[in-house]
Amino acid sequence: xxxxxxxxxxxxxxxxxxxxxxxxxxxxxxxxxxxxxxxxxxxxxxxxxxxxxxxxxxxxxxxxxxxxxxxxxxxxxxxxxxxxxxxxxxxxxxxxxxxxxxxxxxxxxxxxxxxxxxxxxxxxxxxxxxxxxxxxxxxxxxxxxxxxxxxxxxxxxxxxxxxxxxxxxxxxxxxxxxxxxxxxxxxxxxxxxxxxxxxxxxxxxxxxxxxxxxxxxxxxxxxxxxxxxxxxxxxxxxxxxxxxxxxxxxxxxxxxxxxxxxxxxxxxxxxxxxxxxxxxxxxxxxxxxxxxxxxxxxxxxxxxxxxxxxxxxxxxxxxxxxxxxxxxxxxxxxxxxxxxxxxxxxxxxxxxxxxxxxxxxxx
Amino acid sequence: xxxxxxxxxxxxxxxxxxxxxxxxxxxxxxxxxxxxxxxxxxxxxxxxxxxxxxxxxxxxxxxxxxxxxxxxxxxxxxxxxxxxxxxxxxxxxxxxxxxxxxxxxxxxxxxxxxxxxxxxxxxxxxxxxxxxxxxxxxxxxxxxxxxxxxxxxxxxxxxxxxxxxxxxxxxxxxxxxxxxxxxxxxxxxxxxxxxxxxxxxxxxxxxxxxxxxxxxxxxxxxxxxxxxxxxxxxxxxxxxxxxxxxxxxxxxxxxxxxxxxxxxxxxxxxxxxxxxxxxxxxxxxxxxxxxxxxxxxxxxxxxx
Amino acid sequence: xxxxxxxxxxxxxxxxxxxxxxxxxxxxxxxxxxxxxxxxxxxxxxxxxxxxxxxxxxxxxxxxxxxxxxxxxxxxxxxxxxxxxxxxxxxxxxxxxxxxxxxxxxxxxxxxxxxxxxxxxxxxxxxxxxxxxxxxxxxxxxxxxxxxxxxxxxxxxxxxxxxxxxxxxxxxxxxxxxxxxxxxxxxxxxxxxxxxxxxxxxxxxxxxxxxxxxxxxxxxxxxxxxxxxxxxxxxxxxxxxxxxxxxxxxxxxxxxxxxxxxxxxx
Numbered sequence: 042x043x044x045x046x047x048x049x050x051x052x053x054x055x056x057x058x059x060x061x062x063x064x065x066x067x068x069x070x071x072x073x074x075x076x077x078x079x080x081x082x083x084x085x086x087x088x089x090x091x092x093x094x095x096x097x098x099x100x101x102x103x104x105x106x107x108x109x110x111x112x113x114x115x116x117x118x119x120x121x122x123x124x125x126x127x128x129x130x131x132x133x134x135x136x137x138x139x140x141x142x143x144x145x146x147x148x149x150x151x152x153x154x155x156x157x158x159x160x161x162x163x164x165x166x167x168x169x170x171x172x173x174x175x176x177x178x179x180x181x182x183x184x185x186x187x188x189x190x191x192x193x194x195x196x197x198x199x200x201x202x203x204x205x206x207x208x209x210x211x212x213x214x215x216x217x218x219x220x221x222x223x224x225x226x227x228x229x230x231x232x233x234x235x236x237x238x239x240x241x242x243x244x245x246x247x248x249x250x251x252x253x254x255x256x257x258x259x260x261x262x263x264x265x266x267x268x269x270x271x272x273x274x275x276x277x278x279x280x281x282x283x284x285x286x287x288x289x290x291x292x293x294x295x296x297x298x299x300x301x302x303x304x305x306x307x308x309x310x311x312x313x314x315x316x317x318x319x320x321x322x323x324x325x326x327x328x329x330x331x332x333x334x335x336x337x338x339x340x341x342x343x344x345x346x347x348x349x350x351x352x353x354x355x356x357x358x359x360x361x362x363x364x365x366x367x368x369x370x371x372x373x374x375x376x377x378x379x380x381x382x383x384x385x386x387x388x389x390x391x392x393x394x395x396x397x398x399x400x401x402x403x404x
Numbered sequence: 405x406x407x408x409x410x411x412x413x414x415x416x417x418x419x420x421x422x423x424x425x426x427x428x429x430x431x432x433x434x435x436x437x438x439x440x441x442x443x444x445x446x447x448x449x450x451x452x453x454x455x456x457x458x459x460x461x462x463x464x465x466x467x468x469x470x471x472x473x474x475x476x477x478x479x480x481x482x483x484x485x486x487x488x489x490x491x492x493x494x495x496x497x498x499x500x501x502x503x504x505x506x507x508x509x510x511x512x513x514x515x516x517x518x519x520x521x522x523x524x525x526x527x528x529x530x531x532x533x534x535x536x537x538x539x540x541x542x543x544x545x546x547x548x549x550x551x552x553x554x555x556x557x558x559x560x561x562x563x564x565x566x567x568x569x570x571x572x573x574x575x576x577x578x579x580x581x582x583x584x585x586x587x588x589x590x591x592x593x594x595x596x597x598x599x600x601x602x603x604x605x606x607x608x609x610x611x612x613x614x615x616x617x618x619x620x621x622x623x624x625x626x627x628x629x630x631x632x633x634x635x636x637x638x639x640x641x642x643x644x645x646x647x648x649x650x651x652x653x654x655x656x657x658x659x660x661x662x663x664x665x666x667x668x669x670x671x672x673x674x675x676x677x678x679x680x681x682x683x684x685x686x687x688x689x690x691x692x693x694x695x696x697x698x699x700x701x702x703x704x705x706x707x708x
Numbered sequence: 709x710x711x712x713x714x715x716x717x718x719x720x721x722x723x724x725x726x727x728x729x730x731x732x733x734x735x736x737x738x739x740x741x742x743x744x745x746x747x748x749x750x751x752x753x754x755x756x757x758x759x760x761x762x763x764x765x766x767x768x769x770x771x772x773x774x775x776x777x778x779x780x781x782x783x784x785x786x787x788x789x790x791x792x793x794x795x796x797x798x799x800x801x802x803x804x805x806x807x808x809x810x811x812x813x814x815x816x817x818x819x820x821x822x823x824x825x826x827x828x829x830x831x832x833x834x835x836x837x838x839x840x841x842x843x844x845x846x847x848x849x850x851x852x853x854x855x856x857x858x859x860x861x862x863x864x865x866x867x868x869x870x871x872x873x874x875x876x877x878x879x880x881x882x883x884x885x886x887x888x889x890x891x892x893x894x895x896x897x898x899x900x901x902x903x904x905x906x907x908x909x910x911x912x913x914x915x916x917x918x919x920x921x922x923x924x925x926x927x928x929x930x931x932x933x934x935x936x937x938x939x940x941x942x943x944x945x946x947x948x949x950x951x952x953x954x955x956x957x958x959x960x961x962x963x964x965x966x967x968x969x970x971x972x973x974x
Contacts, residue, residue, distance in 0.1 A: 091871055092870075093867060093870075093871075112875075120871045124864050126864035126867070140873050191872070417793070421797065421799060424793070424805075424851075425801070425802055428806065431824070431840055431844050432844055435824035439820040507723070508723045510716055511717065511719075514716075525956065528952065529949065530728065530731055532949055532952045533944065533945040534905045534948070535906075536926055537731070541733060543929070544734065545733065583730065586723075587727075640812070641813055643813060647908065651929060664815055664819060665911075665912075668819055681815075684816065688816075692811070
């Protein structure tokens with residue numbers, strides 16, 4: 042039995058459906074992420090798990106027990122809010138002690154646990170400080186400590202790293218992973234930052250407009266997106282219209298208009314004659330001088346249209362002979378050379394026979 | 405907001421909003437309704453009101469409901485004149501307050517935080533003193549024995565003009581009204597001006613506007629909501645004020661407020677007093693409505 | 709820009725002078741050894757002594773104090789409830805009822821309450837009617853201050869309390885109340901000040917019985933002006949000055965606790 046079972050939950054606001062018949066199972070000890078753009082329903086879902094909102098239909102079960110009618114204060118679920126929501130009139134220690142006080146724990150026990158958590162979030166002598174004396178990162182850690190001190194069954198995190206600058210964010214991400222591993226409590230993390238989701242999670246549920254598009258491990262979400270939305274939302278991707286010519290257990294043969302035949306990895310449920318797109322990641326696309334004969338199955342001529350240099354890699358946007366554009370990633374590893382190709386250079390674009398993925402859902 | 409649908413939530417809502425609601429219905433709504441009703445009654449023989457139904461032993465006299473009080477108002481132009489005068493005084497006071505308050509508000513808005521708080525406090529402090537004291541102070545200054553009066557009359561005398569009394573005159577009433585209400589104009593203005601983006605003025609200057617143009621085309625339009633709030637906060641109380649004309653004004657300077665006061669505490673003609681109050685209320689509501697309408701259309705049009 | 713500012717400063721000084729000189733004159737002449745407020749003769753505390761020997765005045769002061777204490781207590785209680793209710797539950801009727809007495813000319817409230825008491829309740833006008841009348845218009849002031857305080861706070865704090873195990877009542881007691889307390893106290897002080905100083909509403913609702921301070925002052929002004937009026941004015945000014953400074957301090961202390969709405973990077 043999964044720790045948290047969300048079964049066919051729907052929530053509407055007037056004529057607007059925020060969460061549409063969503064079912065998700067979260068296992069104990071997981072770092073589970075709800076990922077999606079603003080308005081996809083992830084925060085609404087989180088609030089229903091916490092108890093601040095009720096589903097219009099469907100069930101939310103924690104440890105097999107239906108949560109309907111149970112108010113937030115009685116659920117063994119705690120939330121880390123986007124704005125941290127630390128009590129400004131209480132010290133850091135009192136903030137962290139709050140859930141323990143509400144649970145009626147003895148004062149000695151409370152003191153012990155508070156100090157334990159302060160150590161764990163690397164704020165050992167901060168007990169007597171007030172929230173307004175802390176930096177953003179420190180407030181963050183106090184919010185984590187407060188949410189964890191009571192050992193809830195589930196910790197919900199609502200875009201907690203959103204207000205931090207890039208460097209601090211990276212540091213906190215690593216701390217968060219370690220914290221979760223050490224304490225072993227199940228996390229449900231909400232974010233719209235796909236790189237964050239890929240880095241932190243055991244599993245990700247990608248949401249869009251109230252629906253769950255795909256639930257999978259990060260590597261599968263990245264390399265085997267189930268549909269166009271997931272492919273496009275996660276990482277960069279190039280797409281080209283394609284039709285299926287051959288569908289074998291080991292591979293697919295696709296016809297790309299104006300380009301020719303392309304070999305792609307096999308996919309279940311795909312038949313000859315299906316129309317869709319070939320989606321391929323820039324790092325899977327090789328770019329080389331036309332003089333070098335490519336060993337790879339799929340290779341075509343093209344012309345450099347533009348490029349984006351970001352220091353460690355350069356992304357080239359290449360126009361193929363059929364007018365389609367494809368992105369190719371090239372590491373800038375040779376010292377002293379900022380780029381290998383110029384705009385309007387003739388190049389060869391190639392990729393492996395098992396690179397890319399065919400998606401046959403409509404746009 | 406937490407939608408947890410429990411009865412507890414409904415109960416909490418009732419407990420928190422109930423008592424104030426009840427109190428205000430009994431001691432604000434009910435009295436207002438009574439006032440409306442009273443304006444349609446006959447005045448009693450010895451003041452107060454005549455009963456609605458005649459007692460069994462009296463067959464003559466006036467009882468029941470009537471619009472006499474309102475008719476009485478229109479029967480003599482002097483009453484309308486007093487209303488008009490009150491509007492004129494209110495308008496004049498508002499204008500003078502605006503002219504005096506605006507530069508001060510601009511300065512406060514431009515100052516640094518600590519100086520700004522001090523300046524605002526200095527504006528509010530006179531408001532802290534008793535309302536009557538503020539009026540009384542002008543009795544001293546404008547009185548015939550005061551230094552100001554002596555000085556003024558000496559100057560006038562040099563030109564061969566007869567001495568004037570500053571006190572107990574429309575002038576004194578105006579000064580008193582302005583003095584009492586000035587802080588109410590400063591505060592909304594400064595609150596509005598503080599929010600102006602300074603880079604707008606820089607941009608205007610960069611594009612060639614001189615300081616008058618910058619004021620007229622950038623600062624003034626953006627400050628209009630503050631101007632309207634402040635004007636409403638001055639105009640409406642002035643309309644109903646009676647203490648200032650009562651203390652600083654002469655016998656010919658009475659305004660609506662004085663008229664109403666006389667009906668209740670002097671002649672005891674309650675229906676007429678109530679009718680006057682209702683008319684004042686309608687005037688106030690119209691002004692409030694107009695101000696809101698102007699403010700909305702002003703901010704809507706000028707999207708600078 | 710600097711030249712423009714100079715002109716503004718000049719205008720500002722004029723306005724401040726306009727605001728303060730009359731009051732300074734009142735205070736100054738309260739120490740004047742001359743019956744008329746006309747010319748300075750010498751320093752004396754005679755008028756203050758006369759004040760303390762004026763039994764009518766002392767009675768009036770006592771009555772005003774009692775009224776102010778009662779009215780500010782009731783207004784603070786009801787006003788805090790109103791502020792909370794208006795902020796949390798998006799009500800439509802309550803805000804109108806709470807804020808209209810503040811916006812309307814005072815004479816209308818005074819007159820309508822007079823009618824209500826005499827006509828409907830058949831109740832003699834006196835201290836009770838004054839207290840009720842003062843409470844009615846002070847509720848709005850307290851509500852405004854409390855609501856402003858609530859609007860400046862991060863809403864998630866209250867949800868966080870519930871989330872961490874506090875019942876609605878515990879949330880109110882341990883989180884909401886401590887956080888709005890500065891506003892509540894400021895509201896109480898404001899109500900107290902407004903009540904002590906109120907003239908118009910008191911004028912209509914006092915009936916013929918007890919003397920009340922502002923009315924006493926009014927009578928003195930109309931009938932027999934002596935610098936005793938200056939003396940009592942000065943004392944009142946001092947009192948309200950102290951109240952306002954305390955209230956202002958509380959307001960700024962509350963917001964320096966850093967509970968202004970936090971910024972969230974979008």
